[in-house]
Amino acid sequence: xxxxxxxxxxxxxxxxxxxxxxxxxxxxxxxxxxxxxxxxxxxxxxxxxxxxxxxxxxxxxxxxxxxxxxxxxxxxxxxxxxxxxxxxxxxxxxxxxxxxxxxxxxxxxxxxxxxxxxxxxxxxxxxxxxxxxxxxxxxxxxxxxxxxxxxxxxxxxxxxxxxxxxxxxxxxxxxxxxxxxxxxxxxx
Numbered sequence: 001x002x003x004x005x006x007x008x009x010x011x012x013x014x015x016x017x018x019x020x021x022x023x024x025x026x027x028x029x030x031x032x033x034x035x036x037x038x039x040x041x042x043x044x045x046x047x048x049x050x051x052x053x054x055x056x057x058x059x060x061x062x063x064x065x066x067x068x069x070x071x072x073x074x075x076x077x078x079x080x081x082x083x084x085x086x087x088x089x090x091x092x093x094x095x096x097x098x099x100x101x102x103x104x105x106x107x108x109x110x111x112x113x114x115x116x117x118x119x120x121x122x123x124x125x126x127x128x129x130x131x132x133x134x135x136x137x138x139x140x141x142x143x144x145x146x147x148x149x150x151x152x153x154x155x156x157x158x159x160x161x162x163x164x165x166x167x168x169x170x171x172x173x174x175x176x177x178x179x180x181x182x183x184x185x186x187x188x
Contacts, residue, residue, distance in 0.1 A: 028061045034068035041067065048099040063098045070103060079110050 023035040026047060030038055041048060048067065049060040070089055073082050087107060093100050 028064055034065055037068040037071050051097050053097045063093050063096045066093055
């Protein structure tokens with residue numbers, strides 16, 4: 001069971017607004033703007049700075065505020081725009097041994113989801129490219145069939161012309177033989 005969270009407002013500087021205030025949350029003096037985020041983190045994950053390599057409260061507070069900033073950015077900004085920067089910040093926080101495995105899991109899930117989105121986008125683009133490619137293939141196949149039909153007609157025409165030529169050659173030979181007979185035979 002988690003210990004009760006005690007929140008204390010601490011005034012910083014001469015500004016009397018709560019915006020410049022600091023809140024003491026489980027012994028960590030954090031900016032008031034980060035208090036709701038940090039409280040939610042503590043409620044869900046416990047004291048994530050308990051095993052921090054830095055023993056001073058101020059050092060731990062710094063890293064807790066970085067974690068709060070990361071969470072705030074994840075909640076308010078498109079992950080695609082910030083994921084590389086957040087991963088850099090996470091590495092710094094992890095080196096300090098702040099437990100941010102739950103953020104790391106969230107980022108890994110984002111990467112897997114992003115990869116799936118990219119695959120789906122690529123598939124959609126492929127479908128868009130396939131349609132005109134299929135029409136082009138069908139058009140070229142129709143042209144091929146028409147060209148093949150013309151080729152077959154031309155081939156048949158050539159076969160007919162070869163037969164006619166053969167007949168003419170045969171006729172010429174027959175005619176030459178008849179001419180030779182006619183010339184050699186006396187009329188009387």
